[in-house]
Amino acid sequence: MKYVIVIGDGMGDYPVAELGNRTPLEAARTPHLDRLAREGELGLARTVPPGMEPGSDIANLAIMGYDPQTYHTGxxxxxxxxxxxxxxxxxxxxxxxxxxxxxxxxxxxxxxxxxxxxxxxxxxxxxxxxxxxxxxxxxxxxxxxxxxxxxxxxxxxxxxxxxxxxxxxxxxxxxxxxxxxxxxxxxxxxxxxxxxxxxxxxxxxxxxx
Structure with missing residues (x-):
């Protein structure tokens, strides 16, 4: 079986004054993401172990099943x-x-x-x-x-x-x-x-x- 993993790396972004202090994602029209949320399963996962710097290199290792505390060297x-x-x-x-x-x-x-x-x-x-x-x-x-x-x-x-x-x-x-x-x-x-x-x-x- 094949899987597609789509990672919205950095997509959370920061609030923007011109958008009414909303993030770009909050202000965007996202019908396809909305459908995925409605019809899929939602949950929370910690991709950055406690004590490690939050970065895409660490988080992506965790998402792919590798323990960053063991395998991450930069x-x-x-x-x-x-x-x-x-x-x-x-x-x-x-x-x-x-x-x-x-x-x-x-x-x-x-x-x-x-x-x-x-x-x-x-x-x-x-x-x-x-x-x-x-x-x-x-x-x-x-x-x-x-x-x-x-x-x-x-x-x-x-x-x-x-x-x-x-x-x-x-x-x-x-x-x-x-x-x-x-x-x-x-x-x-x-x-x-x-x-x-x-x-x-x-x-x-x-x-x-």
Whole structure:
């Protein structure tokens, strides 16, 4: 028997003043969802175990029948599997998101967590440049989709704490880039990527457009 699982990831959204403080879902006309509710079975399920951060990576593991407390180590291994990248036991995968940062006298701000919704073809050029200039020594960059990509680091440390860029839209993020917890090699790599990306011909064209 085959099943179709439709996940309304993020569909709950937030109230919007222009919609009378209703969420977009509350304001939407949803005849098909209404019919499913009338004729189907309704219930509640906890998809994020207590003490874990509420995110789609954790919730989707639970929905598919995997205990996140046992199997979840972050989004990157899921990204690696989706890209067909096989990880060796000594390799650690990191999500490698392309973002837009804005430097101000008060600090470094997350201008856009999706790099202007860069296309996959454009992003592939940038990831290739990172691989050419910063790859090696056990590090490899793999292109993914739009702004979402992958860094695989041989002998990397899975304990290095990283942060989802979308959680810091418009916020100062320079304060996060510290060597606390032995993360300095990771931040050094991130800082080394800035001139590579800033001076890349593709980004020059994008800024001029």
């Amino acid at each position: 989004r990157a291994p899921l990204e690696a599997a989706a890209l067909g990248v096989t990880l060796a036991p000594e390799e650690v995968a990191f999500r490698c998101n392309l973002v837009t940062l804005r430097a101000e006298p008060r600090g470094l701000y997350m201008e856009d967590y999706a790099a202007g919704h860069i296309t996959s073809e454009e992003a592939k050029e940038l990831i290739a440049a990172l691989e050419a200039q910063l790859g090696g020594d056990g590090r490899h960059f793999y292109p993914g989709v739009s702004y979402r990509h992958l860094l695989v680091w041989n002998q990397g440390d899975a304990r290095w704490k990283t942060y989802p860029p979308h959680d810091f839209s418009g916020q100062e993020v320079g304060r996060l880039m510290t060597g606390e917890g032995g993360r300095e090699p990771l931040w050094q790599l991130i800082r080394a990527s800035w001139p590579v990306l800033q001076e890349h011909p593709l980004n020059r064209r994008r800024r001029a457009a």
